[in-house]
Amino acid sequence: MYATDCGQGAGVLYTGHEVGANSHGRGWVLEGENLRAKGCAMKITKEQLLHVAGLARLRLEAKDLERLTRQLGDILSYMDTLNRVDTRGVPPASHAVFLTNAFREDVASPAGDPEVALSNAPAKEDGEFVVPRVL
Amino acid sequence: MDLCPLTAHEAQELLRRGEISSELLTRELLGRAADLDGRLGAYLMVCGDEALAMAREADAAIRQGRSGPLTGVPFAVKDLICTRGLRTTCASRILESFVPPYDATVITRLRQAGAVIFGKTNMDEFAMGSSTENSGFQLTRNPWDLSRIPGGSSGGSAAAVAADLCTASLGSDTGGSIRQPASHCGVVGLKPTYGRVSRYGLVAFASSLDQIGPITKDVRDCALVLGAISGYDAADCTSVPEKVPDYTLALRDNVRGMKIGIPRQYLEIEGLHPDVGHVFTDAVAVLEALGGRCVDIALPHTEYAVAAYYIIAPAEASSNLARYDGVKYGFRAEGKDLREMYLSTRSQGFGPEVQRRVLIGTYALSAGYYDAYYRKASQVRTLIMNDFRKAFQACDVVISPVAPTPAFKLGEKIDDPLTMYLEDVFTLSANLAGIPAMSVPAGFSAEGLPIGLQILGSHFEEERILTVGYAFEQATDFHTKRPPL
Numbered sequence: 001m002y003a004t005d006c007g008q009g010a011g012v013l014y015t016g017h018e019v020g021a022n023s024h025g026r027g028w029v030l031e032g033e034n035l036r037a038k039g040c041a042m043k044i045t046k047e048q049l050l051h052v053a054g055l056a057r058l059r060l061e062a063k064d065l066e067r068l069t070r071q072l073g074d075i076l077s078y079m080d081t082l083n084r085v086d087t088r089g090v091p092p093a094s095h096a097v098f099l100t101n102a103f104r105e106d107v108a109s110p111a112g113d114p115e116v117a118l119s120n121a122p123a124k125e126d127g128e129f130v131v132p133r134v135l
Numbered sequence: 136m137d138l139c140p141l142t143a144h145e146a147q148e149l150l151r152r153g154e155i156s157s158e159l160l161t162r163e164l165l166g167r168a169a170d171l172d173g174r175l176g177a178y179l180m181v182c183g184d185e186a187l188a189m190a191r192e193a194d195a196a197i198r199q200g201r202s203g204p205l206t207g208v209p210f211a212v213k214d215l216i217c218t219r220g221l222r223t224t225c226a227s228r229i230l231e232s233f234v235p236p237y238d239a240t241v242i243t244r245l246r247q248a249g250a251v252i253f254g255k256t257n258m259d260e261f262a263m264g265s266s267t268e269n270s271g272f273q274l275t276r277n278p279w280d281l282s283r284i285p286g287g288s289s290g291g292s293a294a295a296v297a298a299d300l301c302t303a304s305l306g307s308d309t310g311g312s313i314r315q316p317a318s319h320c321g322v323v324g325l326k327p328t329y330g331r332v333s334r335y336g337l338v339a340f341a342s343s344l345d346q347i348g349p350i351t352k353d354v355r356d357c358a359l360v361l362g363a364i365s366g367y368d369a370a371d372c373t374s375v376p377e378k379v380p381d382y383t384l385a386l387r388d389n390v391r392g393m394k395i396g397i398p399r400q401y402l403e404i405e406g407l408h409p410d411v412g413h414v415f416t417d418a419v420a421v422l423e424a425l426g427g428r429c430v431d432i433a434l435p436h437t438e439y440a441v442a443a444y445y446i447i448a449p450a451e452a453s454s455n456l457a458r459y460d461g462v463k464y465g466f467r468a469e470g471k472d473l474r475e476m477y478l479s480t481r482s483q484g485f486g487p488e489v490q491r492r493v494l495i496g497t498y499a500l501s502a503g504y505y506d507a508y509y510r511k512a513s514q515v516r517t518l519i520m521n522d523f524r525k526a527f528q529a530c531d532v533v534i535s536p537v538a539p540t541p542a543f544k545l546g547e548k549i550d551d552p553l554t555m556y557l558e559d560v561f562t563l564s565a566n567l568a569g570i571p572a573m574s575v576p577a578g579f580s581a582e583g584l585p586i587g588l589q590i591l592g593s594h595f596e597e598e599r600i601l602t603v604g605y606a607f608e609q610a611t612d613f614h615t616k617r618p619p620l
Contacts, residue, residue, distance in 0.1 A: 044498065048498075049494070052494055052497050052498045052501060053494060055497050055501060056453060056457075056481075056493050056494060056497040057457075057460070057474070057477040057478055057481050058478065058481055058482050058485070058490055058493065058494065059478040059479065059481075059482040060482075068491070068494075071491065071552055071553075072491065072494060072495060072498075074552075074553050075445065075491075075495060075552060075553055075556075076495070076498070078441075078442055078445075078553060079442045079445070079446055079508060079512075081438070081439060081442045082439055082442050082443065082446075082511050082512060082515055083511075084439075085436070085439055085514075085515050085518065087511060087514035087515060087518070090514040090517050090518060091514070091517055092510050092513030092514050092516070092517065093513050093514075093516035093517040093520060093567075094513070095343070095569075096329035096330070096343045096344065096373075096566075096567075096568075096569030097328065097329045097330045097373075097375060097569045097594055099330070099373065099375060102372040102373070104369065116236040117236075117463075119234070119236050120232075120233055120234060120236075120463070120464035120465065121463060121464065122461060122462075122464075122465075122466075122467035123467070129462055129463055131462055131473055131476065132469075132470055132471065132472050132473050132475070132476050133472050133473065134472065134473045135472070
């Protein structure tokens, strides 16, 4: 687990409010400003953000990097509220509504017209999608 | 007689009796859209010729006695539902010229029912947003106050219904995107149980949370549309083979014998607008007068729903949006090699909120962070599901406000993503738990802005929420009000 200590003690996430085990649902405010733990260490560094952007195949502009790092940091800090929940022994929810064995018969069906599949292609040739060189 | 304000069931009555034609109804709506939508921005595309052709086919079917409750009824369709041959953009530049070669199953079912596809509506890009301000193309304004948001992400559909620019509509809901705009626009919106309605042809945002549902002028229409689009679909392996009842049989004028759960956590949040509180309190009184018995229930993990959702949904979205790479469809930016093409295409094609969520989702799923974020959020999701399971042992439906405030001003929250996310606090839990939930008009703020009542039920108990919604609607007159356009 990562550190959530911001020098203000566990549980103080909202300005002016201490949220603890006795105050379910109380004290949470809807202003983003109040949710930023003041003086907290950056939740995500610029380097981490650039790494994640690479994974997501997104190119981030230098001029946006500062703002995006801060915004994402705020959002990820807010996620720290989940650390207050005791989830020992709780299975992760893998289904919204539990279905089992949603199978079909293993029977081939017509694949469809290749022209239809190519109908929105930005570039195509001889029934294939054309892309820039891979290497 | 002005045909535009007709509900689907009212229109159907007149169509069946031959007093009006679908072509006439469609023409009048086209005229009204031409007059008003320049100001409102509800539609990305109005399908004039196609709609009239479908209307004429519907008229023929009605003349031959081959009609059903939705034959000849013009529908606005949120632009992330694929319509064959009709441009479908998800309000994103990355799909600006995409023309689906197939219909979503819900569209196939509407066509089979003889409905008219009238137009595609504006939305937050890829359904990511609560105000429709994240559209890549245009703003949609709240018909009740043009300086305010219509809600999101199905803002275009809700505005079109509220402004009588269609007879009924379809939206989609991942964290509240049907219910919240329905509430802000003073119309009815229902998110079905997960798996009730096929997601085939719904452009995926978060696959374990998304559902298509009706946005309509009244609860009867909602029941009719729900019945038409629901049901098992072999093309969607998450659709559930649960029988589709006649939802209109659930509509009655009282709630005698029903236990109505009130979650105390929901009413204790700071920042709940006083008018929202008053409308809710008044609604409780109405339901008690209709024979409902209100019981206190607890949903103790409410305060964690926003954090859990804003890990799970972006994580699933980051996976679902990986397909937009400029290869097979959509926008492509040039690049010296494949990787450059991906980077340029996605960076130019996706708007800022989409990029933000893809980044959050990728981070939450990446090696070293998966357990801390995604797995943890999924465990909290189980606890939220358990909260509802326990609550529904003590009551038949749960009621709550829909949004913490009435519609805010355009531009007010767009620069603060976190504040925007907190708008969804009342609606997200239903998606996390997979349960059905509906918003019905329940009153107005001091400034005349609509405020809705949310009704939640257990899995596949849409009938119970329709019963409560219909009884409440018929005992009040909010659903008869129209914005001053």
